[in-house]
Amino acid sequence: MNENTKKTVKNRARRELLKYTAAAGIAAPFIKSAKAAPTEINMLAWYGHGEPDVVGAYEEANNVKFNAKYYAGGDNMLALVSQSPPGTYDLILSDAEFVSQLNAAGYIEEMDAADYNFDDMLHDDFKQFPGHWKDGKLFSVMVRFGHLGVSYNTNAMSAEEAMSYKSFWKPELKGKVGHFDWHLPNLGMMSLLNGNGAKLWDLDDAGWQALQETTMSLRPQAGGFFDYGGTFNSLKNGEMQAMCGIGDWITGVLEKDGAPVASVVPKEGGIQFTESYSIGKGSSKVAEVKKFIQHMMSPEGQLRSTEMAAYPAFCVTKGGRALLNESNPKEAQRTGQVDGAANDPIVLINEGRIHYRDIPIQQGLEDWNDFWSDYKNA
Numbered sequence: 240m241n242e243n244t245k246k247t248v249k250n251r252a253r254r255e256l257l258k259y260t261a262a263a264g265i266a267a268p269f270i271k272s273a274k275a276a277p278t279e280i281n282m283l284a285w286y287g288h289g290e291p292d293v294v295g296a297y298e299e300a301n302n303v304k305f306n307a308k309y310y311a312g313g314d315n316m317l318a319l320v321s322q323s324p325p326g327t328y329d330l331i332l333s334d335a336e337f338v339s340q341l342n343a344a345g346y347i348e349e350m351d352a353a354d355y356n357f358d359d360m361l362h363d364d365f366k367q368f369p370g371h372w373k374d375g376k377l378f379s380v381m382v383r384f385g386h387l388g389v390s391y392n393t394n395a396m397s398a399e400e401a402m403s404y405k406s407f408w409k410p411e412l413k414g415k416v417g418h419f420d421w422h423l424p425n426l427g428m429m430s431l432l433n434g435n436g437a438k439l440w441d442l443d444d445a446g447w448q449a450l451q452e453t454t455m456s457l458r459p460q461a462g463g464f465f466d467y468g469g470t471f472n473s474l475k476n477g478e479m480q481a482m483c484g485i486g487d488w489i490t491g492v493l494e495k496d497g498a499p500v501a502s503v504v505p506k507e508g509g510i511q512f513t514e515s516y517s518i519g520k521g522s523s524k525v526a527e528v529k530k531f532i533q534h535m536m537s538p539e540g541q542l543r544s545t546e547m548a549a550y551p552a553f554c555v556t557k558g559g560r561a562l563l564n565e566s567n568p569k570e571a572q573r574t575g576q577v578d579g580a581a582n583d584p585i586v587l588i589n590e591g592r593i594h595y596r597d598i599p600i601q602q603g604l605e606d607w608n609d610f611w612s613d614y615k616n617a
Contacts (some may be wrong), residue, residue, distance in 0.1 A: 274302070275302065277298065277302045277303050277304040278302065278303045278304070278524065278527055279303070279304045279305075279306055280303055280304070280305050280306070280329045280330055280524050280527055280528060280531070281306045281308070281327065281328050281329045281330070281519075282305050282306065282307045282308070282328070282329070282330045282331075282332070283307075283308050283310065283316065283319060283320065283328045283330070283331045283332065283519075284307055284308075284309060284310075284330075284331075284332035285309065285310065285311065285332060285514070285549075285550075286309040286311070286467060286549050286550075287547050287548065287549025287550060288307065288332050288547075288549075289305045289306075289307025289309075290307075290547075290548065290549060292543065292546075292547065292548045293543050293544065293547055296543075297531065297534055297540075301527075301530070301531075303527060303531075305330075308328075311421070311466055311467055312421045312423075313333065313334045313336065313337040313423070314421075314604060314608065316331075316333060316334075316337060317337060317340060317341070320341065320344075320346050320519075321344065321346075324521075325519075325520045325521030326519070326520070326521035326522060326523065327519065327521075328519035328522070329518070329519050329522040329523075329524040329525075329527070329528050330516060330517075330518065330519065330522075330528045330531065330532075331346075331347060331516070331517045331518075331519050332382075332514055332515070332516055333379065333514070333515055333516075333517060334512060334513065334514060334515075334596065335368055335369070335370055335371065335379070335381065335513035335514070335515050335595070335596070336370065336423075336513075336595075336596050336597045336598050337598070338370045338371055338378060338379040338515060338517065339370040339373070340598075341378075341379075341517060342370075342373060342378045342379075345520060346519065346520050347378050347379070347517040347518060347519060347520055348378075348517070348518040348519070348520055348522065348525065349376050349377065349378060350377045350378060350379070350380065350517075350518060350529075351377070352377045354529055354533065355377075355380050355532070355533065355536060356533075356536060356556075359536070359556040359557050359558050360381075360555060360556060360557075361554070361555055361556060361557055361560060361585055362585055362588060364588070364595075365381050365555050368381050368513065368515070369595065369597075371515060378517060379515040379516065379517040380515055380516050380517075380532055380536065381513055381514070381515045381555050382514060382515060382516055382532070382535045382536065382540075382541075382544060382555060383513075383514045383541075383544045383545065383552040383553065383554070383555060384511055384512060384513045384514065384552060384553050384555060384584070385486055385487060385488045385511070385512050385550075385551070385552040385553055386486050386487065386502075386504055386509045386510070386511055386512075386553075386584055386587065386593060387424050387427075387428070387484070387485060387486035387488075387502075387509055387510040387511070387512060387596075388428075388486055388502055388503050388504040388505050388509040388510075389401040389402070389403075389404060389406055389407070389481070389483075389502065389503055389505050390474070390481065390482040390483075390485050390486060390487075390489065390490045390500065390501070390502040391406070391480065391481045391482070391500065391501065391502075392474070392477065392479075392480040392481065392499055392500055393499045393500065393501055394499050395411065395412065395415070395480035395481070396409065396412075396480070396481060398501070398503065401501070401503045401505065402503060402505045402506050403432075403505050403506055403507065404428055404429070404431065404432040404483075404505055404507055405432065406481065406505075407457055407460060407481055407483055408456075408457065408460060409481075412460055412480050412481055413459060413460055414459075414460070414461075414462045415460075415462050415478075415479055415480040415481065416457070416460040416461055416462060416479065416480070416481045416482070416483060417461070417462055417463050417464070417465055417470065417473050417474070417478075417479035417481070417482045417483070418461060418463070418464045418465070418482070418483050418484050419465060419466075419467075419470050419482065419483070419484035419485045419489075420464040420465055420466060420484075420615075421484060422607045422608050422610070422611035423596060423598070423607070424483075424484040424485070424510060424512075424596065425454075425483050425484040425611070426450060426454060426607055426610075426611065427439055427440070427510050427594075427596060428483060428484065428510065429450055429453050429454045429457075430442065430446075430450050431507040431508045431509075431510070431594070432453060432507055433446070433449055433450060433453055434507070435450075436508065436594075437591075437594060439508075439594055440597040440598065440599055440600055441600040441601060442599070442600075442601055442602070443601060444601075447601070447602055447606075451610055454610075454614055455614060455617065457483075458614060458617050462478070462479055463478075463479065464615055465479075467489075467550075470482060470485060470489055471489055471492070471493070474489065474490065474493060474498070474500055475493055475498055485502070486502045486509070486512075487502045487551060487574065488512070488550040488551060488552060489502075489550065490502045491550070491551040491573070491574070492548075492549075492550060492551065494573070495570075495573075504582070504587055504592055504593070508591075508592050508593065508594055509587070509592060509593050509594070510593070510594055510595075510596050511588070511593050511594065511595050511596060512596055513595060513596070514552070516528075516532045516535065536555075536556060536559075537558070537559075538556070538558040538559050538561065538562040539562070540559070541554045541555065541556050541558065541559020541560075541562065541563070542554075542559060542562050542563055542566060542567075544559075545559065545563055545570070545574075545576075546563075546567065546570065551570075551574065553574065553576060553584050554576060560576050563576055564576070564577060
């Protein structure tokens with residue numbers, strides 16, 4: 240039998256085997272099986288964390304699929320978790336000040352600190368961040384942060400004016416000062432204006448009364464109360480000329496697109512938002528979630544986080560910051576994530592100008608929220 244005849248016989252045999260296996264409903268041994276369905280991970284987070292620019296490459300490389308449910312504001316996050324049975328959310332992105340409440344309610348799992356590279360953190364505070372640990376046990380890992388202060392239209396306010404929260408009372412801005420609709424950052428800024436400094440969340444009766452009076456005096460200036468999309472659009476179209484309760488996480492996106500907006504940490508001090516990952520109680524995907532959090536702490540994960548299309552933030556690790564300076568020096572310079580920069584976020588923390596966002600100590604969240612409702616309806 241010559242070589243051509245051998246090939247003909249082999250091909251005929253292969254066709255017959257394919258017919259037989261197809262009829263029998265089985266796969267031929269040499270036919271490549273289909274790719275396994277991806278492991279689905281249910282995520283609860285602020286908008287953007289489950290979008291392709293952040294997780295797309297990771298999903299493809301690890302055959303996972305993130306199902307993201309988005310919220311705005313820690314109060315809303317707590318409500319969503321409390322209304323869901325254990326195991327609903329595998330991964331919870333929380334503002335750091337709410338981690339202790341998640342933990343106290345039994346909504347998150349203990350984590351093994353040895354699984355995460357805390358030695359690479361940019362600041363010692365980030366290794367033992369308030370509320371992330373209890374009795375020496377870890378319950379959340381910080382993955383990004385940002386600073387809040389005065390956000391403004393550069394055509395309506397100078398950088399010098401913006402260096403005080405008093406700029407929100409500028410007469411020319413009447414009806415043009417917007418609020419991101421969440422009580423904690425707005426009232427925290429008014430507390431800083433009142434000179435409370437590091438005690439901004441720990442107000443006695445007199446301090447709480449003074450805070451309410453200061454805030455109410457701003458009401459004639461207020462032109463609206465906005466969610467994420469409304470805040471973004473009202474600054475973009477110039478409807479609002481200044482915004483209380485936000486920072487570069489909003490104006491940074493607009494600034495990169497050429498809008499005349501900016502954010503500064505004023506002389507009274509700024510507030511830090513801190514975003515952290517926890518593993519949801521009852522999750523069946525603990526190993527997969529741990530692997531993803533490790534990725535988000537890697538230089539590549541940190542780069543995707545800080546460059547997030549939805550809203551930018553700062554790197555928390557040395558490796559992430561180094562990669563940002565290497566791959567996107569323009570953004571590193573813009574945000575101060577460069578050694579020696581005057582607005583370096585780590586320098587601002589060390590100078591005492593930044594205060595970590597917290598929940599009220601002598602009042603309840605309900606007290607602040609009730610007053611915020613009164614303020615909006617005034």
